[in-house]
């Protein structure tokens with residue numbers, strides 16, 4: 001698993017120098033310089049050069065990754081070759097459908113780069129297990145809700161009813177392989193209440209963070225996907241309860257008016273680990 005907070009994952013078109021410059025100072029957890037959906041065909045090569053230059057120059061508060069074009073497109077192989085020279089910490093693969101696509105990029109990158117796979121096509125939904133358990137390991141699964149809705153012919157309302165079952169499957173596939181699950185984008189830039197509702201829905205599904213498209217969305221995602229103080233305090237209570245010598249042989253304990261099982265201990269430890277990662281990242285700023 002990527003030991004880095006991933007509450008807010010901001011896409012930035014690599015073809016937009018003003019946005020790339022702005023992204024350097026933003027308080028999102030991850031910046032993804034996009035070479036794919038956000039970049040027009042005629043701008044692909046210049047965007048690739050700009051992304052490589054930005055990765056090399058560094059200076060971002062956030063962890064920086066690059067979303068390449070699909071390996072099967074006209075630009076994918078050249079993107080991978082160029083990025084292998086500058087070794088970003090993260091590469092996001094769009095429209096992954098088979099493990100072979102991940103292996104090809106992993107090989108080209110020499111195994112040094114974290115890989116995240118986007119699930120954006122009906123075929124990918126039926127190959128989730130193969131993708132999540134690819135032997136060239138990935139660190140996260142991300143639904144591409146815009147592409148997915150178009151490919152399915154789904155009409156998404158505010159509650160995302162038509163794709164809820166697929167979102168749950170993507171979280172399940174991520175958990176099978178101990179990966180992160182990062183929720184898809186919310187397109188209505190000016191509707192921060194709607195974004196907060198969708199972040200809460202994503203967090204309830206088990207997603208670890210949200211894909212974003214505009215700086216104004218960062219604070220909402222950071223708040224929604226950070227463990228809150230009450231949850232952290234409760235997790236500490238659970239760890240403490242199970243660490244007493246009396247609890248060693250127990251599968252279940254009582255904390256106040258609630259039954260707590262050993263499976264909750266694992267959950268509490270995960271929550272504390274992500275809280276600690278966040279505190280550590282904040283202390284480095």
Ligand SMILES: CC(C)(COP(=O)(O)OP(=O)(O)OC[C@H]1O[C@@H](n2cnc3c(N)ncnc32)[C@H](O)[C@@H]1OP(=O)(O)O)[C@@H](O)C(=O)NCCC(=O)NCCSC(=O)C[C@H](O)C(=O)O
Pocket residue numbers: 010011012013018019020022023034037038094120143144145146147148184185211213214215
């Ligand atoms: C959607 C936008 C085109 C809107 O841009 P614009 O109208 O220019 O926004 P503002 O005028 O409000 O911008 C204010 C300032 O903020 C900067 N800005 C805007 N967006 C970003 C950003 N994403 N990252 C960094 N900085 C940003 C502007 O440059 C302004 O700066 P300044 O003038 O210096 O103050 C635009 O927001 C945008 O392009 N967003 C990202 C779009 C994108 O990357 N899309 C592809 C990924 S999403 C996706 O496709 C997921 C998946 O594949 C799927 O299928 O679902």
Ligand SMILES: [Mg+2]
Pocket residue numbers: 037094120144146147
């Ligand atoms: Mg897409």
